Amino acid sequence: MFSLNGTTFTNNSLSGVSRCLTQSSRRVSAPMVVVAAVSSNGKPGDGSVSVLVENALTESAAPVEKEVNSTVIGGVQDVYGEDSATEDQSITPWTLSVASGFSLLRNPHYNKGLAFSERERDTHYLRGLLPPVVISHDLQVKKMMNSIRKYEVPLQRYMAMMDLQEMNERLFYKLLIDNVEELLPIVYTPTVGQACQKYGSIFRRPQGLFISLKEKGKIHEVLKNWPEKKIQVIVVTDGERILGLGDLGCQGMGIPVGKLSLYTALGGIRPSACLPVTIDVGTNNENLLNDEFYIGLRQRRATGQEYAELLDEFMYAVKQNYGEKVLIQFEDFANHNAFDLLAKYGTSHLVFNDDIQGTASVVLAGLMAALNLVGGTLSEHTFLFLGAGEAGTGIAELIALEMSKQTGIPLEETRKKIWMVDSKGLIVKSRMEMLQHFKRPWAHDHEPVQELVNAVKSIKPTVLIGSSGAGRTFTKEVVQAMATFNEKPIIFALSNPTSQSECTAEEAYSWSEGRAIFASGSPFAPVEYNGKVYASGQANNAYIFPGFGLGLIISGAIRVHDDMLLVASEALAEQVSQENFEKGLIYPPFSNIRKISAHIAAKVAAKAYELGLATRLPQPKDLVAYAESCMYSPAYRSYR
Numbered sequence: 201m202f203s204l205n206g207t208t209f210t211n212n213s214l215s216g217v218s219r220c221l222t223q224s225s226r227r228v229s230a231p232m233v234v235v236a237a238v239s240s241n242g243k244p245g246d247g248s249v250s251v252l253v254e255n256a257l258t259e260s261a262a263p264v265e266k267e268v269n270s271t272v273i274g275g276v277q278d279v280y281g282e283d284s285a286t287e288d289q290s291i292t293p294w295t296l297s298v299a300s301g302f303s304l305l306r307n308p309h310y311n312k313g314l315a316f317s318e319r320e321r322d323t324h325y326l327r328g329l330l331p332p333v334v335i336s337h338d339l340q341v342k343k344m345m346n347s348i349r350k351y352e353v354p355l356q357r358y359m360a361m362m363d364l365q366e367m368n369e370r371l372f373y374k375l376l377i378d379n380v381e382e383l384l385p386i387v388y389t390p391t392v393g394q395a396c397q398k399y400g401s402i403f404r405r406p407q408g409l410f411i412s413l414k415e416k417g418k419i420h421e422v423l424k425n426w427p428e429k430k431i432q433v434i435v436v437t438d439g440e441r442i443l444g445l446g447d448l449g450c451q452g453m454g455i456p457v458g459k460l461s462l463y464t465a466l467g468g469i470r471p472s473a474c475l476p477v478t479i480d481v482g483t484n485n486e487n488l489l490n491d492e493f494y495i496g497l498r499q500r501r502a503t504g505q506e507y508a509e510l511l512d513e514f515m516y517a518v519k520q521n522y523g524e525k526v527l528i529q530f531e532d533f534a535n536h537n538a539f540d541l542l543a544k545y546g547t548s549h550l551v552f553n554d555d556i557q558g559t560a561s562v563v564l565a566g567l568m569a570a571l572n573l574v575g576g577t578l579s580e581h582t583f584l585f586l587g588a589g590e591a592g593t594g595i596a597e598l599i600a601l602e603m604s605k606q607t608g609i610p611l612e613e614t615r616k617k618i619w620m621v622d623s624k625g626l627i628v629k630s631r632m633e634m635l636q637h638f639k640r641p642w643a644h645d646h647e648p649v650q651e652l653v654n655a656v657k658s659i660k661p662t663v664l665i666g667s668s669g670a671g672r673t674f675t676k677e678v679v680q681a682m683a684t685f686n687e688k689p690i691i692f693a694l695s696n697p698t699s700q701s702e703c704t705a706e707e708a709y710s711w712s713e714g715r716a717i718f719a720s721g722s723p724f725a726p727v728e729y730n731g732k733v734y735a736s737g738q739a740n741n742a743y744i745f746p747g748f749g750l751g752l753i754i755s756g757a758i759r760v761h762d763d764m765l766l767v768a769s770e771a772l773a774e775q776v777s778q779e780n781f782e783k784g785l786i787y788p789p790f791s792n793i794r795k796i797s798a799h800i801a802a803k804v805a806a807k808a809y810e811l812g813l814a815t816r817l818p819q820p821k822d823l824v825a826y827a828e829s830c831m832y833s834p835a836y837r838s839y840r
């Protein structure tokens with residue numbers, strides 16, 4: 201351990217440095233140089249950097265470092281103080297870049313491409329490696345958007361974005377942040393669904409960790425192979441229920457990668473703190489098992505004890521490696537595992553299931569906002585769901601909880617306002633014995649009903665929610681029935697990607713004669729009906745999880761609590777403006793998402809403090825300002 205300019209460097213951080221050096225020294229041919237990379241507010245002196253490097257080299261004994269022909273080496277991107285929340289501005293002005301010359305251009309964390317200044321080109325051995333022009337970050341964004349728009353096929357745009365992420369991380373994030381509405385459907389639903397279906401053939405470089413049954417007993421070591429050490433958020437899938445597309449096995453990796461890029465772009469978590477993980481226990485997808493190019497384990501899914509042991513080893517290895525404040529987001533697990541994993545680890549780890557909890561929170565927010573358009577309180581409405589899996593029952597439970605909080609009526613009673621249809625028809629008491637445990641709270645007294653349309657006609661819901669993963673199930677008859685007994689029927693078609701949406705925006709508006717208040721999980725372009733343009737909202741958990749995670753991180757929360765989901769919904773609903781309502785919108789535009797995320801984060805953090813679940817003390821006075829100040833900015837740093 202040693203100190204420099206008041207910052208203490210531990211052996212841990214040094215081993216990170218030495219690892220960088222080791223890895224770089226294998227790749228670089230240009231001599232490495234020490235550079236002090238200065239963030240916009242920092243002014244380190246050059247001499248100190250040499251001290252840092254000397255110490256780094258002498259304290260780590262790996263022989264490879266001695267090979268480093270080190271005039272000097274720069275940068276300590278990875279040295280964050282123990283207390284750092286997300287972005288490093290408040291911690292230390294120092295960044296340590298790992299290389300110079302050709303390898304600097306090949307390092308996505310530090311590469312700036314044509315934006316390297318004349319001076320940086322001189323000091324970092326870049327002369328001749330770049331064409332003469334120097335362009336600004338903004339011009340780079342413009343140029344990149346021009347080329348991306350030239351691709352007509354969305355998957356090509358996706359691949360161009362992934363290539364950019366691997367080439368120049370800060371440009372990737374600036375592009376995404378500045379053009380979020382245009383690029384979200386590319387890096388996220390619906391295109392990410394296609395990317396997962398083809399992941400085997402488009403896989404180029406590792407973007408996350410693959411942990412398969414082969415790694416059993418070694419997960420702790422496998423985590424150490426990941427180059428970043430200060431992980432704050434992990435998104436993990438086992439690929440069994442990727443969006444509404446079913447079992448995509450190991451190819452589900454596209455989802456954790458996509459979700460985490462939104463954690464950074466939308467929620468401001470720094471990219472190096474994000475770790476995508478795919479657990480591979482096999483797949484039951486015959487097409488993949490028979491595909492010679494399939495990249496995962498070629499076996500049927502392990503279940504029972506074998507599955508549980510691998511997950512258990514993973515969960516404990518994560519805590520051992522990254523501490524108890526690392527957020528683990530479960531994503532796209534099948535129902536039969538999702539509920540159990542959340543219940544099992546909810547008391548020992550900081551875990552969040554996006555499909556159960558994130559979707560619930562975003563839908564509740566949409567409903568809160570919709571009340572402004574349709575009137576009444578939540579408990580005056582009647583809800584019918586198609587699909588009683590993670591999303592459906594998660595949303596239902598949060599609505600029932602909110603109704604109970606608002607009215608003081610017990611949860612068992614408020615649940616009775618919510619009905620569900622699954623593949624076997626309306627969930628009713630007479631089916632109780634045969635129901636999976638998570639469906640049982642929704643079995644109410646009623647005659648058995650097979651078809652959705654008959655359930656709609658009998659229950660007469662004011663709100664119809666599709667969470668079935670089955671596309672085109674809200675038929676004309678269903679939507680028309682909703683429109684006969686509701687002046688403004690609320691219809692959410694949540695399943696993803698677009699192909700699985702229960703109905704399209706156009707169907708919802710035309711079949712309801714323009715009266716539906718409609719939102720969908722995947723985006724739909726505005727629709728014209730009878731000379732009027734209808735823009736619909738995207739009820740997607742992407743509104744919630746980035747800000748929610750930010751709130752947990754900035755407060756140092758150690759557990760997720762349902763009350764945090766309720767305040768996240770309130771925070772999102774509060775961001776819908778009068779102007780949005782006038783257009784019939786119940787979600788704010790994604791273009792404001794970083795501001796929205798800061799508000800969600802502040803409310804979630806405040807709740808964590810109130811519940812005694814926050815460890816980051818003292819509590820900042822202005823949590824919104826604090827959340828904003830912690831957010832990662834993709835602005836380039838200048839290397840001196």
Ligand SMILES: O=C([O-])CC(=O)C(=O)O
Binds near residue numbers: 554740
């Ligand atoms: O990824 C999305 O767009 C939303 C989601 O979690 C899912 O559909 O599983």
Ligand SMILES: [Mg+2]
Binds near residue numbers: 532555
């Ligand atoms: Mg999901």
